[in-house]
Amino acid sequence: MKKVLLIMLLCIAALTTQSQERVGLLVKTNVLNALAKRPAISVEKTFKDKYGLELSYTTGELNWGRHYEFNGFLLRAKIYADDIETNSLIPFYGLYVGNLNKQIVSKGEVDNTGFFSIGRTLNFDANSLRTGANIGFLFIPKKRFILEGTTALGYGKYFNVKNYITNPSPKGYLDFQLWFSVGYYF
Numbered sequence: 001m002k003k004v005l006l007i008m009l010l011c012i013a014a015l016t017t018q019s020q021e022r023v024g025l026l027v028k029t030n031v032l033n034a035l036a037k038r039p040a041i042s043v044e045k046t047f048k049d050k051y052g053l054e055l056s057y058t059t060g061e062l063n064w065g066r067h068y069e070f071n072g073f074l075l076r077a078k079i080y081a082d083d084i085e086t087n088s089l090i091p092f093y094g095l096y097v098g099n100l101n102k103q104i105v106s107k108g109e110v111d112n113t114g115f116f117s118i119g120r121t122l123n124f125d126a127n128s129l130r131t132g133a134n135i136g137f138l139f140i141p142k143k144r145f146i147l148e149g150t151t152a153l154g155y156g157k158y159f160n161v162k163n164y165i166t167n168p169s170p171k172g173y174l175d176f177q178l179w180f181s182v183g184y185y186f
Helices: 002-018 031-036
Strands: 025-030 040-047 051-062 067-080 089-106 122-142 145-163 172-185
Touching (some): 040 067, 089 145
Antiparallel strands (some): 040 051, 089 122
8 A cells, every 4th residue: 555655646746747837736634633643644736726636644543432543545536616726715526535444442331323333342453445525625825825624425335354243244334524634735
């Protein structure tokens, strides 16, 4: 997977050096991932001030009702509603595909309420392939500085599941993402 990331980053760098566009490359981080104790980094290449292709890597650990560790890559294709300009709020929409490696351990005690999985005993490691749609906005308040909000909804399918308890292995999950990113563009 590291080789794939390196090849993709080299391709984006090659496209950037050939680009004569005003906004060519955005580097950003999801500040909400600080809740997961680890960084998330994204690199986006824009084309013709209307389209974007973003590659993200995220990793983290949450301990809210269960122990949840994750890491994975995400590739987002974006279509901006307006040209990318300074001092304007630019909405976008698009599709995403990615992988997510998970380790989830929870002891069911109270209630089965979804994300926190309280009430359901889980103990598994799995890889997953996820895909869905995303919407959001890009704001460039000053030259070179960016703010971006993104939400996405999709479905993830597990594979290579290592289940450590007798419960049935999980098959898939609802993939919800909420990102608030700050960054810099070149």
